[in-house]
Amino acid sequence: MNNGNGRRLNGETEEDDDDEGSEGDLDAWERTYADERSWESLQEDESGLLRPVDNKTLYHAQYRRRIRSLSSQATTSRIQKGLIRYLYIVVDLSRAAAEMDYRPSRMAVVAKHVEAFIREFFDQNPLSQLGLVTIKDGIAHCLTDLGGSPESHVKALMGKLECSGESSLQNALDLVHGYLNQIPSYGHREVLILYSALSTCDPGDILETIQKCKKSKMRCSVIGLSAEIFICKHLCQETGGSYSVAMDESHFKELILEHAPPPPAIAEFAIANLIKMGFPQRAAESSIAICSCHKEAKVGGGYTCPRCKARVCELPTECRICGLTLISSPHLARSYHHLFPIVPFDEVSSSVLNDPRNRLPRSCFGCQQSLPNPGNKPSLRVACPKCKQHFCLDCDIYIHESLHNCPGCESFRHSKSPIATEE
């Protein structure tokens, strides 16, 4: 049982880039099947039953690393975040996307995670919009225009999943540049390119195109699927984006989700300015109106622009008639947490736990489940540095990634100082 655990551990911490361990004695071809070594993720429990290996501590370790790197960026200074983003996702559907080093194919894996990303993106950036572009046969196509509805993007992408021909980075950038250049100046122009190919066949000088993008302040990021390409690196460096290459599917997922939280604002944009917004009301269920987005008569649902009274189907969006940005207040509220992230929780060291003089809470403040004393194993509990409450690992992740509020601190604010009385 220890054996299986050890191997799993090595598999998970691959990006720590020391592979001298048991990973080293696997041949490269063997490693390609490593994903399917499902038998190794089983372990025997006390009563002799087979159970999946408990990966909880591992996941948590990974998550903590992520949180720490995020907060180290954030603490350097109070940085501004671009909350209104206009993002184009460029999906490379050239010949290389059919390769099967990702199962079942690069293209399928990309599509799957783009879908997840789109939902996550709108969840975290309710004020933002997104569009899809594909590259195929050396030509870039616009799949969906900028818009706020996850469903329509996902549907459009899934319908177009076939690949062929060369890839052309320049064509894609030119196309996206044409669209993004019309965006109002408070919006953040971003491109995320998911690049399968290892080369680009361009009609002209791509270096010029890159300069053009730089001038229009488009932040271009690339996630490569197989190896580092000079021109992509150059593009990202010039435009202030990030460049990364995925090791495998789970790494790819991680990399793409890194693009969901708003990036730090580019310096020139950092001047605060006010934006006019409308908070439309939901129309009565029985009312019939022609919506301005689909140009169809619809019964019920929909929202009415407070300025020109036009009807739209979904929020957030821009009014087609008067150009007002239309959102709902929960959207705005959800965007806030990026500005005020909650501090990462501290791990409670086992020496503190094992010290009999400390009287420690026995259950998680979040979910009330009991917190076992782990003995010498790594600690399974964390504490909020502000309210000093203890939480289990699941709650830790939930609080930081979804809730964006610490229950301890919140209740502390409501009922005056429960901790003080405890001590």
Added chain:
Amino acid sequence: MKFQIEDVTVYFPYDHIYPEQYAYMVELKRALDARGHCLLEMPTGTGKTIALLSLITSYTLSKPNNPVKLIYCTRTVHEMEKTLAELKLLHAYQTTHIGDRARILAVGLSSRKNLCVNSRVLAAENRDSVDASCRRLTASWVRAAAVANPNLPTCEFFEEYEKAGSNAVLPPGVYTLQDLRAYGKEKGWCPYFLARHMVQFANVVVYSYQYLLDPKVAGYISKEMQKESVVVFDEAHNIDNVCIEALSVSVRRQTLEGARRNLNKMRQEIEKFKATDAGRLRAEYNRLVEGLAQRGNLPFTDNWLSNPALPDDILKEAVPGNIRRAEHFLHVLRRLVQYLEGRLETDNVEKEGPVGFVASINTHAGIDQKTLKFCYDRLHSLMLTLEITDTDEFLHIQTICDFATLVGTYTRGFSVIIEPFDERMPHIPDPVLQLSCHDASLAIKPVFDRFQSVVITSGTLSPIDLYPRLLNFHPVVSRSFTMSLTRDCICPMVLTRGSDQLPVSTKFDMRSDLGVVRNYGRLLLEMASVVPDGIVCFFVSYSYMDGIVNSWNENGILKEIMQHKLVFIETQDVVETTLALDNYRKACDCGRGAIFFSVARGKVAEGIDFDRHYGRLVIMFGVPFQYTLSKILLARLEYLRDTFQIKEGDFLTFDALRQAAQCVGRVIRSKADYGMMIFADKRYSRHDKRSKLPGWILSHLRDAHLNLSTDMALHIAREFLRKMAQPYDKAGSSGRKTLLSQEDVEKMGDGILNEMQY
């Protein structure tokens, strides 16, 4: 940073130092202390040059009583400029620390082509014509004539320089070639002559190998160098070849035809002088009687080439009587040319030792050995007397005299080989007579004898014990250093089988096997589809490359490859190759991706770097053995066996492997870089071959990578490239120390000192 190595305070211009740089300095210092020669192998990209420069200049600073001069030899002008640029940085750093005490004079010296600032002369095309045009303006008789007739053109830079006389000196500082030109232009002095003059006084001289190793050039450039010098040969893995080339001459039909023309021209000149200025010829005769043909008393500008034989072997006597008169000398030369023409008329390959050859010249042409020996000096004297400035037109007769002097001087270590046609193209008659030197130690011996320390260094000197035998010297230190890396950024692999599991090799019997050709093609194709940006391929020879590229073209593989990347090819034409390289780089820059086909031992393999995205993968197709049927090679092998007890096989393998290492080493030029190397031939998996690769490659060659097939190599490549694309920590992950700060070095220094005391 500044630290101590024993009694020497080393000034190092960076805040951090690699451990291998430190170790390199320690070894170098020991060699300097012992006043001996040393051999040091350290991979490129580890800052060898700066380590060398820092230590040697700091050594002089710490011991002001017996300052050493540094003579740094590089192979190319580009390397020369790079070295001087590093020295400049170092010098600036030393000056901030110790002020005026750090003052040095460092100059680079190159040919007129790189230093001349006279725009009229520069318009001339190749090196010989820049030299000749300069001479046309600056020869002593031209200048003398110009005094009388101001309409005759002279070089104003030279005149200014002469006028300044002893005031024409360079102030202390570090001068790259570019700086020299700028300074020369500003002052109106000729940079070439200024640099040549300053070489004697400079603390650091950077120039090319030839200036020390080729006696023809060394005789007038490096004659005055002090004994207390440290001579460094950088990138010296081919130094034995440079040495033997310096003493080898080949004569073809064109040479002989040209020589005849030269002789006729000279005869006309002599006739002319007889009619107008007979006194001149008589004066020369008298000079020769007194034995003044040797140089030393010639004006600076008239001195262009020295005797091709080594200084110790040149007789200090008067020129023999039978060639003192100009007409007689021309007769002798004409007979010699005639004799050589006769020898070229053969249908068989002939090989002779110099002694036999000289004897047969004596019987057939009536020229004895001593006369032969003096040919070169006699010719030089005659050309001066006849006031010939178009030296490049007279190259042919110079070659003949070169040959005569060498063959008359040396009895061992040489052979004369006559081949009626190129072995590989037997239907095209192309007779050539070669005097080839087999003994590299001959040319370098005066350097070892004369200078206090000689440092031979390169990224590939393995096996390191062979060089002392080839060059016949005893190093006090010989060491090979590895590279400390923060991550495994090089990935060497030995590919023995193709995708069909059949062995691949360029061995003679498998060379034209279609299966091998196809397997090589598929290997390249598959690699082209997984490796981004640039790939470099090396083939064993031009003819092999032509053949295999043709078959790839015929069976369509080439076309498939071109779907992934553009293909560029090295040719024997330098301009074409430069253009191809340019476009190759462009294709890598703009993301199109490209493949460069070139040849081991070619120009590209020696001097061009394919670092970063310009070379993510290099494939060495086959083992680059020399053409083993070449008569010259066979003669050299025989000589090496008889004289130095080096087995033929050992030498051939050594030579092939150093070329291979040199080729693959092109892709990694710094530690931040990464690249893969594929040795595609089953013979590389054998221990005797593999073990001759340099240590820094071997240490990354894992056992699992010794016997791969195409598909396995492909997996490894994919994974390696993914891993290398991940962000990494430059300072190195904990545990492995790859950068030392001043503090670390101080601690280490104590440790090493302690270790030495016990």
